[in-house]
Amino acid sequence: MQVLALHEGVIVARSAHWQTTCTILHAGEETFLVDSVIYPDELDALAGILAQAGWALSGLLVTHGDWDHLLARFPFPDASVGVAETTAARLRAEPGAAQRELREFDEEGYVERPRPLALGGAIQALPVPGKLELGDAEELELIPADGHTQDGMAIWAPFARVLCAGDYLSPVEIPWLSERGSRDAYLATLRRLQPYVEQADWVVPGHGAPIDAQRALAILREDVAYLEALPGPDAPLPLARRTAPMRKIHAENLERVAR
Numbered sequence: 001m002q003v004l005a006l007h008e009g010v011i012v013a014r015s016a017h018w019q020t021t022c023t024i025l026h027a028g029e030e031t032f033l034v035d036s037v038i039y040p041d042e043l044d045a046l047a048g049i050l051a052q053a054g055w056a057l058s059g060l061l062v063t064h065g066d067w068d069h070l071l072a073r074f075p076f077p078d079a080s081v082g083v084a085e086t087t088a089a090r091l092r093a094e095p096g097a098a099q100r101e102l103r104e105f106d107e108e109g110y111v112e113r114p115r116p117l118a119l120g121g122a123i124q125a126l127p128v129p130g131k132l133e134l135g136d137a138e139e140l141e142l143i144p145a146d147g148h149t150q151d152g153m154a155i156w157a158p159f160a161r162v163l164c165a166g167d168y169l170s171p172v173e174i175p176w177l178s179e180r181g182s183r184d185a186y187l188a189t190l191r192r193l194q195p196y197v198e199q200a201d202w203v204v205p206g207h208g209a210p211i212d213a214q215r216a217l218a219i220l221r222e223d224v225a226y227l228e229a230l231p232g233p234d235a236p237l238p239l240a241r242r243t244a245p246m247r248k249i250h251a252e253n254l255e256r257v258a259r
Ligand SMILES: [Zn+2]
Pocket: 066, 068, 069, 167, 206, 207
């Protein structure tokens, strides 16, 4: 796991698996964790990072309901989990889905967890678009972000000019239309995020290292070009993201758009 401070109130931890990111946002007396890392030792290290900074956790935030973003309940089993209303609805409609997918991942990689993932009762649906107070003086802006999945939000921290983008604008993953994702919704989300990206000091993608505005805008342009060319089989895979796994995602995207 890599840990990087982006600002006096922002620390990003990045998992060794899928480069999944967890962003710690702190202002005043409050601290939120956005999304999660993957492996048990990485998750356990999060409490140490907070202790070292002298920050007490106020709650967890999750950009969307995919299981790999939901794991911070392991080190913080009593924390509330703030999600977009769309994500709360998805988690209600698919009870146990995240737990099942996590179990499959863990079995495949021989990963052992201290206990099953428990979310019940912890989920708090937040109005999106909306604002969330962070300490006495700051707030976070919650931006609808669907298209990768049917649910989700991005989080803008104006005090640090940091955008937690969820699974958009990734330097390591092409746009991924999951089973309930949508190309048009994905494009609308990219257009919605653009003005935040333009004024950001840092964009933290759900997967990949934090990037500056210029790099994020270049990725945004590549991703728009790719999505607009679907369902053309020759939609231009971004140059830096043409690996075998990305071609597999591309094949899935083609099926989804052709539906
Ligand atoms: Zn993800």
